Amino acid sequence: MFLTSEPIRLGVAGLGRAFVLMLRTFQNDPRVKLVAAAAPRAESRAAFEAEFGGRGYSCVEEMAEDPEVEAVYIATPHQMHAEHVAIFAAAGKHILVDKPLSVTMEDADMMVEAARSAGVHLIVGPSHSFDPSVLHARQIIESGEFGAVRMVQAFNYTDFLYRPRRPEELRTEEGGGVLFSQGVHQIDIVRLLCGGRAKSVTAMTGVWDPERPTEGAYSALLDFEAGSFASVTYSGYAHFDSDIWMDNVAELGGMKDPANYGEARRALQTLDSAAETKLKATRTYGAGTVPPIAQNNEHFGPILILSDRADLRLRPGGIDIFGDTERQHIEVPLNAAPRKTVIDALEAAVRKNIAPPQTAAWGRASLEVCHAILDSAETGEKIPLTRQCGVEFQEETL
Ligand SMILES: NC(=O)c1ccc[n+]([C@@H]2O[C@H](COP(=O)([O-])OP(=O)(O)OC[C@H]3O[C@@H](n4cnc5c(N)ncnc54)[C@H](O)[C@@H]3O)[C@@H](O)[C@H]2O)c1
Numbered sequence: 001m002f003l004t005s006e007p008i009r010l011g012v013a014g015l016g017r018a019f020v021l022m023l024r025t026f027q028n029d030p031r032v033k034l035v036a037a038a039a040p041r042a043e044s045r046a047a048f049e050a051e052f053g054g055r056g057y058s059c060v061e062e063m064a065e066d067p068e069v070e071a072v073y074i075a076t077p078h079q080m081h082a083e084h085v086a087i088f089a090a091a092g093k094h095i096l097v098d099k100p101l102s103v104t105m106e107d108a109d110m111m112v113e114a115a116r117s118a119g120v121h122l123i124v125g126p127s128h129s130f131d132p133s134v135l136h137a138r139q140i141i142e143s144g145e146f147g148a149v150r151m152v153q154a155f156n157y158t159d160f161l162y163r164p165r166r167p168e169e170l171r172t173e174e175g176g177g178v179l180f181s182q183g184v185h186q187i188d189i190v191r192l193l194c195g196g197r198a199k200s201v202t203a204m205t206g207v208w209d210p211e212r213p214t215e216g217a218y219s220a221l222l223d224f225e226a227g228s229f230a231s232v233t234y235s236g237y238a239h240f241d242s243d244i245w246m247d248n249v250a251e252l253g254g255m256k257d258p259a260n261y262g263e264a265r266r267a268l269q270t271l272d273s274a275a276e277t278k279l280k281a282t283r284t285y286g287a288g289t290v291p292p293i294a295q296n297n298e299h300f301g302p303i304l305i306l307s308d309r310a311d312l313r314l315r316p317g318g319i320d321i322f323g324d325t326e327r328q329h330i331e332v333p334l335n336a337a338p339r340k341t342v343i344d345a346l347e348a349a350v351r352k353n354i355a356p357p358q359t360a361a362w363g364r365a366s367l368e369v370c371h372a373i374l375d376s377a378e379t380g381e382k383i384p385l386t387r388q389c390g391v392e393f394q395e396e397t398l
Helices: 017-028 042-052 060-064 078-090 105-118 132-143 178-194 242-246 263-268 273-281 340-352 360-379
Strands: 008-013 032-038 055-057 071-074 094-097 122-124 149-157 198-206 217-224 229-235 303-307 310-315 318-323 327-331
Touching (some): 008 060, 017 032, 032 060, 055 060, 071 078, 078 094, 178 198, 217 360
Parallel strands (some): 008 032
Antiparallel strands (some): 318 327
16 A cells, blocks of 8 residues: 555656656656666666666566556557556556557557556656646636637647657558657647547648658648637658747757757768667667756647637747737746656546546547548548547546
């Protein structure tokens, strides 16, 4: 039995890049204590044991039997999420699984059911729908101060496709390309701002580099049951960088140095696929450097919310509000630990039994939109959605 005031005893599955990006959170948020990790590479297990003093396991099944682990953070490749969720749910562990929930809708269905039948919480995160300015905007919308949301626009132009990748990250059918890794952030954000339940999607996608033959760009229009609509546009082709429109703050909160323009493409220029996989491994836990603690909130590109009596522009440091006759700026301060809001959600779920909106059903609904974007681009049709859910903070009886 765990006391509600005790830190959550967390096990980690997968000590790769995603774990590195959560490291500053785990090092600085006293509400979580890392007690175990499952990872196939002995070097990363050794690094974990040296840093956290926990136990390293070579497979997830062994970690699932560890009675000290009460919740797990799953940061393995997308296509393994379903299998790992099934194992940990069956062992009664609460689950934080990195986005996307899964690659296929069949896996997503299985994961919703696995968490429900085991009576454990499943949160899909971190995702940029946990960014402080997005959550603050959601509170402003709920207050009703500026009336109904009418239209949301989200853009992001990055170098995503040219960051070092595992081969399957460039194969759409295995979850590669920008939709499953990046689109899902934008979809989570606009669903949170527009009430969650999208009705249909119309979209086009771009596959423009034969060397990296997966979707590198898309534009999509979503309409929502609540009456609003949202457009989401993304390019990972590493030319224009929309962080220029975000006060030069990069996605993870560090400052962008304009002198580094073009570095992602430059780094790949002479590498074959095997050398690229190796380069990706240098960004993994225990192998490379860890990004310093960020001086700004994370963001996912420019976001505009147009509502009846004001337009809201989200920025890393806060929200600009353009009202009927006045402009104002609301500061959204930096939290002591990065991604504090993800741990807020985990703590509320594990300790108080209150689920955030980003549950397994939520993750499935965002995944449905990813697939609808691909389907619409292929068929030229407007794709109706059937698996959507609303924005609820719910007390659950487990
Ligand atoms: N939210 C974010 O900011 C963010 C950022 C990067 C990645 N991600 C997500 O995290 C997931 C992993 O992506 P990544 O870029 O970290 O990949 P990665 O290749 O860097 O890391 C995956 C890790 O999983 C390990 N692994 C493989 N099989 C395993 C198994 N059976 N048991 C335990 N560990 C196993 C690998 O050794 C590797 O260390 C993806 O779903 C991705 O979408 C999220």
